[in-house]
Amino acid sequence: MEIENETLLKISKLEVVYYHVSTAIQGVSFNVSNGQIFAIIGANGAGKTTTLRAISGFLGSDNAYITDGDIIFMDQRLNGYPPHKIAKMGVILVPERNKVFETLSTEENLRILFSSGKDQKKREEKIYEYFPRLQERKHHLAGFLSGGERQMLAIGQALLCSPKLLLLDEVSMGLAPIIVSFLLNTLVKMKNDLGLTLLIVEQNVAAALEISDYAAVMENGRIVFDGTPQKLLGHEDVREFYLGIREMGEKSYKDVKQYRRTRRWWG
Amino acid sequence: MNTKKAPKSPYLKTSYYKDMVIAAFDTPFRRKWVLIGILILIFFPFIANKYVIHVANLVAIASIGALALNLLIGNAGLLSLGHAGFMASGAFTAAIMATDFSLPIWTVLPTAAVVGAILGLIGGLPSLKLKGMYLGISTLGLYYVIIYILSEYQFHGGFGFGITIKSPQIGPFTLSNEKEWYFLLCFMVWATALFIKNLLRSRPGRAWIAIHNRDIAAEIMGINIGYYKVMAFVISSSIISMAGSIYAYYTNVASVEEYSFGLTISYLAMIIIGGLGSVLGSIMGAFLITVFPFFLMNIADFFKITGVIKDYFFSVQTGLFGVIIIIFLLVEPLGLSEIWRRIRDYFMLWPFRYKPLAVTKR
Amino acid sequence: MQFLISVIVLACAYAMLSAGFIVIYKSSRVLNFGYSDIVIMTAYLAVTLTQLITGPPVIALSISVILSFMFGLVIYALLVKPMASQPIFSTIILTVALGIVLYSAAVLIWGGKAEYISFGWRAFYLLPGGSTVASTEIVMIVITVLFFIALFNFYRFSEIGKQMRATAENTLLASQRGINIYFVTSIAWGIGIFATSVAAILLGGNYSVSLHMGPVALKAFAVALVGGLDSIKGAIPAAFIVAMAELVASNYVNPRLANAIPYVIMIIVLLIRPWGLFGTKEEIERV
Numbered sequence: 030m031e032i033e034n035e036t037l038l039k040i041s042k043l044e045v046v047y048y049h050v051s052t053a054i055q056g057v058s059f060n061v062s063n064g065q066i067f068a069i070i071g072a073n074g075a076g077k078t079t080t081l082r083a084i085s086g087f088l089g090s091d092n093a094y095i096t097d098g099d100i101i102f103m104d105q106r107l108n109g110y111p112p113h114k115i116a117k118m119g120v121i122l123v124p125e126r127n128k129v130f131e132t133l134s135t136e137e138n139l140r141i142l143f144s145s146g147k148d149q150k151k152r153e154e155k156i157y158e159y160f161p162r163l164q165e166r167k168h169h170l171a172g173f174l175s176g177g178e179r180q181m182l183a184i185g186q187a188l189l190c191s192p193k194l195l196l197l198d199e200v201s202m203g204l205a206p207i208i209v210s211f212l213l214n215t216l217v218k219m220k221n222d223l224g225l226t227l228l229i230v231e232q233n234v235a236a237a238l239e240i241s242d243y244a245a246v247m248e249n250g251r252i253v254f255d256g257t258p259q260k261l262l263g264h265e266d267v268r269e270f271y272l273g274i275r276e277m278g279e280k281s282y283k284d285v286k287q288y289r290r291t292r293r294w295w296g
Numbered sequence: 297m298n299t300k301k302a303p304k305s306p307y308l309k310t311s312y313y314k315d316m317v318i319a320a321f322d323t324p325f326r327r328k329w330v331l332i333g334i335l336i337l338i339f340f341p342f343i344a345n346k347y348v349i350h351v352a353n354l355v356a357i358a359s360i361g362a363l364a365l366n367l368l369i370g371n372a373g374l375l376s377l378g379h380a381g382f383m384a385s386g387a388f389t390a391a392i393m394a395t396d397f398s399l400p401i402w403t404v405l406p407t408a409a410v411v412g413a414i415l416g417l418i419g420g421l422p423s424l425k426l427k428g429m430y431l432g433i434s435t436l437g438l439y440y441v442i443i444y445i446l447s448e449y450q451f452h453g454g455f456g457f458g459i460t461i462k463s464p465q466i467g468p469f470t471l472s473n474e475k476e477w478y479f480l481l482c483f484m485v486w487a488t489a490l491f492i493k494n495l496l497r498s499r500p501g502r503a504w505i506a507i508h509n510r511d512i513a514a515e516i517m518g519i520n521i522g523y524y525k526v527m528a529f530v531i532s533s534s535i536i537s538m539a540g541s542i543y544a545y546y547t548n549v550a551s552v553e554e555y556s557f558g559l560t561i562s563y564l565a566m567i568i569i570g571g572l573g574s575v576l577g578s579i580m581g582a583f584l585i586t587v588f589p590f591f592l593m594n595i596a597d598f599f600k601i602t603g604v605i606k607d608y609f610f611s612v613q614t615g616l617f618g619v620i621i622i623i624f625l626l627v628e629p630l631g632l633s634e635i636w637r638r639i640r641d642y643f644m645l646w647p648f649r650y651k652p653l654a655v656t657k658r
Numbered sequence: 659m660q661f662l663i664s665v666i667v668l669a670c671a672y673a674m675l676s677a678g679f680i681v682i683y684k685s686s687r688v689l690n691f692g693y694s695d696i697v698i699m700t701a702y703l704a705v706t707l708t709q710l711i712t713g714p715p716v717i718a719l720s721i722s723v724i725l726s727f728m729f730g731l732v733i734y735a736l737l738v739k740p741m742a743s744q745p746i747f748s749t750i751i752l753t754v755a756l757g758i759v760l761y762s763a764a765v766l767i768w769g770g771k772a773e774y775i776s777f778g779w780r781a782f783y784l785l786p787g788g789s790t791v792a793s794t795e796i797v798m799i800v801i802t803v804l805f806f807i808a809l810f811n812f813y814r815f816s817e818i819g820k821q822m823r824a825t826a827e828n829t830l831l832a833s834q835r836g837i838n839i840y841f842v843t844s845i846a847w848g849i850g851i852f853a854t855s856v857a858a859i860l861l862g863g864n865y866s867v868s869l870h871m872g873p874v875a876l877k878a879f880a881v882a883l884v885g886g887l888d889s890i891k892g893a894i895p896a897a898f899i900v901a902m903a904e905l906v907a908s909n910y911v912n913p914r915l916a917n918a919i920p921y922v923i924m925i926i927v928l929l930i931r932p933w934g935l936f937g938t939k940e941e942i943e944r945v
Contacts, residue, residue, distance in 0.1 A: 050641050051651045087830055096650075111840070112833035122834050130824045130831065132938050141824055142817070142836055190836050250653045375747070422928065429689060429746075430932040433883065437925040444918060561691075561754050568751055615762030621755040622737065629744040 037063045037226050038084070038120075038194055043098035045079050045088065053079045053093065054250040061194070061243075066220065066227045068237040068258075070271060071247035077230040078125055080247070081196045084228075085122035086112035102194065119193030125202065128183035131172030135163055138171050138186055156185040159215055177208040184212070188219065194226045201233040209233065213240050234271040238262060246271070318493055337482060341475045349474040351590050356481035357543050358582035360488050362566040363575065364535035367492055369564075370572035371501065372528040373508030374423055375432035377560055378439035382412050382419075382533040384555035386540025388446055391459040391550035401464035401545065405538055412537025413530045415442070420529025424522045439560070447552040458551030461544055477546060484542070485579070488535060493575050495531070504528060569624055571633025580632040588620065589613060660789035661909065665901050667795045670802035671861060673897035675878030677809065677890070678854035684888040685822040685846030686738060688749050692757025694875035696851065699760045700726050701858035701867040705773040715776055723855045730851030734844040742829060742839075764869065775862035798860045805856060809849075810890050822846055823888070823938070873917075880920035884927050886937025895935060899923070 038061040045053045054076035061067045069077050082088050084100050084107065100107040107115055130138050139153055157164040160181040166174060171182060180200060187195060197216070201209040217240050220227055231237035238244060238258040245255035246267065254264070261267045268274040307323065309315040314322075321327050341349050361383065368376050386408040393399045393407060415438070422434040450459065463472040471477055495501050503524040506514035515521050544550040562585055570581020592613045628635055645651060675697070682690050690696070704722040711718040737756060741749045781793040813819030825832040825839050833839045857878075861871065881900050885892025900920050908916035927934060 046650050049638060049650075050645070052653050055653055085834055087834065112830065113836055113838045116834050116836040124831065124834070127828050127831055130827055132827055133820065133824060137820055140817075141820060141832075186835065426928060426932055429887075430928055434925065434928045437921055437928070440918070440921050561751075564751060565755075568748060611762040611765040615759045615766070618755040618758030618762065622752055622759070625748055625752050625755070626737070626740050629741060629748050 035063045036060045037065075037103060038228070039099075039101040040080075040084070041099050041101070043080065043083060043100065044096050045076075045083050045093055046096045047093045049092075049094075052250065054083075054247075055097075057098070057247075057250075057252055059245055059252060059255065061226060061228055063226055064220075064224065065243060066217070066229065066241045068241035068244040069228070069230045069247055069252075070232070070234045070237055070244060072232070075247040076250040077247050078198055079250075081122060081198050081228070081230055082124075084115075085120055085196055086110055086115040087122065087124070116190060119191065120196065121187045121190045121192035121194070122196040123180075123183045123187045123198060123200070125198040129171040129174075129179055129186065132170065134168050134170055135174070135182055136167045138182055139163075139189060141186065142189065152189055156188060159219065160185055176203050177205070177212075180204065180208075180212060184216070184219075188223070192225060194228060197227065197229040199230055199232060201231060201236055209236055216240070234267075318490075318497075341478050346474050349478050351587060353474060353477050353481050353546065355583050355586045356478075356485045357539055357546065358563075358566065358586045359485045359579045360542070361536050361539040361563055362570065362578040362582040363485075363488050363492050364532045364539070365563050366567040366570070366573065366575070366578040367495070367504075368528050368532035370567055370574065370577075371496060371508065372504035372525065374420075374525060374528055375428060376419065376435040376529070376532070377432045377564075378419055378435035378442070379533070379536050379563055380555040380557065380559040381439035381442035382415055382536040383540030383543065383559070384446055384550075384552060385411055385415055385442055386537030386542075387544035387550040387555070388449070388459070389537070390541035390544045391461050394461050394464070394545075395459060404464075404541060408537045408541040409534040412534035412540075415537070416530040416533030417526060419533060420526035423525040423529065439557075443552060443555065446555075450552050458549040458553075461548050461550060463548060464545045471545075481542075489575055489579070496575070500524060500527060565621055569621065569631050571631030571636075574631070574633035576636070577631055577633035580636075584632070588617060592616060659785070661905065663785075663789060663791055663795070665898070665905050667798060667864070668905060669894075669897040669901035670798050671857070671864070671874075672878055672881045672901055673893050674798075674802050674805065674853070674857035674860055675875055676882040676885070676893045676897065677805065678850045678852075678857060679878055679882045680885075680888060680890060680893055681809075681846055681853060682850035683826075683882070684890075685826055685843050685850075686749070687746050687826045688738065688753060689879075689887075690753045690850075691750055692753040692755070692760065693854070693879070694872035695757035695760040695764070696854050697858045697861070697875045698764050698867075698869060698871050700729075700851070700855035701775070701862045701871060702764055702768045702773070704775055704855070704859045704862060705768075705867055708775060719775075719777075719859055722859065723852055726855030727848045727852040730848035731844050733851065734847035738843065738847065739840060761869075772866045772868035773862070774866055775859055777863050792864075794863045798864055801856065801860060805853070806890070806894060809853075813890060818842060818845065826888070877920040880924040882934075883924050884934055886934030888938060889934065889936035892934055892936035 040060070041058045043057040044055045047053050057076070057080055059067070069080065071077050079088075079093070082093075083095055084102075086107070088094065095108055098108075102115075102118065102120055105118065107118075107120070130141070133141070139156060140149070162178055163181055163185060166178060171179065174182060184197075184200075200212055200216070204212070213236055216227060216229075219225060229237060229241065238261060241258055243255070244258055244261050245252045246261070247253070254261070254267070256264075262272075309322075319326075320330060340352070344352075361379065365376070365379055368374055389408045389411045390404050393404045394401075399407075419435050419438045423431050426434055449455075453459075463470050465471070471480065496504075503514070503519045503521075506517070506519055507521050507524060511521050540555075566581035566585045567578055568581070569584060570579070571577025678696075679690060679693055682688055700722070703725065704719055707718040707722045708715050711721065733756065737752050738749055741752060777794060777797055779793045779797070782790050783793070783796075784790055813822075821832065821837045821842050824835075825837060825842050829839055832842075858867075858871070861867075861874065877900070881893060881896045883896075884899060885894070885896030900923055903923060904916045904919045907919050
């Protein structure tokens with residue numbers, strides 16, 4: 030796997046506030062290199078989804094604003110751009126909820142941007158190659174697809190927008206393990222075929238660490254730890270809190286001094 | 297370990313009873329300001345002139361209607377566009393009962409409530425099947441039907457421009473004075489607000505919040521959504537109907553022209569500008585929307601605008617009204633209650649700007 | 659035969675009126691309750707332009723509809739776009755407020771006088787069977803047909819139709835998939851107000867332009883509902899149904915009942931099939 034060291038996405042000291050009152054994330058900084066699979070893991074409410082939405086420009090509808098920090102994609106500052114402009118630049122988000130157009134059929138969903146042209150036909154074929162299940166459900170309304178099929182459709186739709194950076198929010202949520210591994214493997218395949226960069230947010234830590242090249246742990250709106258998957262897997266507290274592997278005896282949350290000491294603050 | 301005993305914080309509730317108190321009264325600070333507010337309200341009519349008291353009375357009547365409507369639209373999330381019809385039915389109930397049958401007001405009001413409830417039941421039935429805009433449209437249909445029937449009654453009954461109603465008598469008193477009405481209406485607003493606030497804090501209120509949010513999930517959890525949806529309609533329209541009959545008593549006339557679609561819109565504006573789902577918001581919105589036209593009229597007199605402009609002033613006033621609503625909605629779509637919340641949060645968080653992130657303590 | 663012509667003419671009027679409503683709903687899910695006031699405004703505008711601009715009325719009328727298109731863009735930019743993240747309900751109230759402003763403006767500028775629009779071609783034609791058809795009615799029928807064909811093809815053969823639906827359903831997702839939601843929605847509003855203006859002019863030519871045009875526009879809402887609030891092709895059969903029902907009631911039963919007919923049909927539709935003949939079922943319920 031050739032990893033070019035050029036930084037595709039640079040987040041520095043990002044801060045997002047909801048309802049003009051509640052800080053959701055603060056001081057978030059990390060870099061994503063070209064061709065990398067970068068994973069952000071953490072519990073519910075840690076701020077992972079907020080980060081993704083800030084990057085993709087999705088924030089405005091929730092009475093949320095970026096109050097500090099920069100999002101720099103390919104040397105361009107993305108703060109404040111409308112979502113469609115960010116999408117045109119090649120940053121595509123597959124959201125956690127409302128990820129497809131439910132009243133349109135599968136086929137119409139895929140054809141949302143362009144419906145004709147030779148190029149389009151070929152690219153549609155490719156999507157059906159990756160996800161044969163979608164071909165079977167071509168004319169069904171997207172609202173009636175099962176969870177796994179919906180996710181496939183969402184990813185397929187995202188791919189048709191020619192992404193350079195694909196943001197995936199909790200791809201594995203609510204899906205059977207066999208479909209999760211299928212999806213993640215297909216994602217790696219796509220990444221290699223099309224030269225994508227992936228930024229995935231996951232609660233399924235084991236699966237995420239399996240496919241990623243680099244990962245960061247978010248807690249309470251801050252990034253508290255980052256490193257290669259091996260480093261994370263080797264860390265005692267990551268094992269305990271995110272993988273459920275308990276080493277010796279009972280540990281109380283109060284005793285977790287080690288975790289706090291090795292916690293590094295970015296920004 | 298030496299720990300000092302913490303001073304008694306007013307935010308610390310030490311019994312279930314204390315915890316149940318409505319938010320407006322739960323700390324000494326708030327209770328002080330509520331008392332001051334009550335005193336202002338009591339002494340207000342003695343220092344203000346008749347015109348101002350009249351406007352205050354109109355605000356009070358509008359508040360009652362707005363509170364009930366906010367229950368239905370803001371809390372239960374059921375769009376209803378037919379409230380002018382319920383008000384009209386209350387007004388005409390009062391008209392018929394007071395004029396034809398000379399029944400006293402304390403028979404009329406409950407009857408108006410019952411009439412409103414029945415109409416609310418009819419209007420609420422579509423909510424079992426329809427959602428969102430379509431439900432609103434069906435209530436609109438009910439509105440037209442009610443108005444049609446009432447206008448037939450008004451015109452064919454030979455009432456011309458409206459049925460006149462004598463001022464109501466409570467015991468030996470005849471309510472004909474603005475001041476007397478003022479106190480009665482204040483009490484009624486307070487009673488309605490308290491009723492609705494408590495309703496929202498109890499089982500129906502929780503059911504409505506659940507239904508508003510996601511009714512399928514609510515149903516799965518065991519909430520009988522059909523029952524509560526219709527209940528929202530019934531309660532809301534019976535209160536609105538009572539408000540209508542009070543309005544008829546106050547203005548001494550019941551006329552179909554008063555209850556136009558425009559009235560529906562102004563009530564909607566009241567609760568949207570006030571803040572959907574907020575009890576205080578309904579009252580604030582009712583205040584703003586009712587006072588504004590009077591305010592504009594007085595501006596005209598104040599600047600001594602005469603001549604041609606004054607003739608057209610009604611249109612200018614209506615137009616300005618529309619403009620103000622537009623500007624308000626663009627600036628703060630969540631309404632006055634949101635502005636109030638932001639002011640409160642500002643003072644609560646000061647000198648910080650935002651609530652800080654949760655920090656794990658050692 | 660005369661009856662049939664009146665039905666066709668009325669149906670065209672209703673279809674044309676509902677088109678503006680449907681286009682806007684299709685792209686923004688906004689029920690434009692200020693619609694009747696926009697009809698009045700655009701009609702009066704056409705009147706003034708025909709009076710000011712010399713030459714064949716067609717020129718003035720064309721300018722009028724183009725101005726209306728731009729007015730639609732302006733409405734979108736100033737009123738609808740800032741409210742994009744709010745519940746649809748607030749935008750609807752905004753359209754009502756806009757309607758109030760427009761109505762007052764119309765009263766102020768034109769004083770509430772009834773006016774007439776001339777198409778520059780006044781004639782009556784005698785048809786076999788003894789019935790007559792006026793030139794204004796022919797114009798209405800022809801323009802309605804052309805307009806609907808154009809609109810329908812616009813939606814069918816361009817992606818914009820699908821994009822409009824997608825934007826209406828899930829604005830954020832549409833935006834993130836690269837659809838320029840501002841462009842799509844503003845075009846929709848432009849077309850919507852354009853259609854409204856055309857309908858207003860046709861009405862003005864056939865009947866009159868006055869402040870009482872409002873209730874007619876409300877019937878267009880009923881027509882749109884019957885056909886499906888977001889369906890262009892549904893408007894035509896719906897318009898025929900409503901027009902037929904109304905004229906039958908008016909001629910053979912009771913003229914006053916005719917006014918209530920559209921609402922009765924509306925209620926029936928809501929009870930049986932709320933999304934109309936061809937509308938999309940908006941809430942696909944899946945737990």
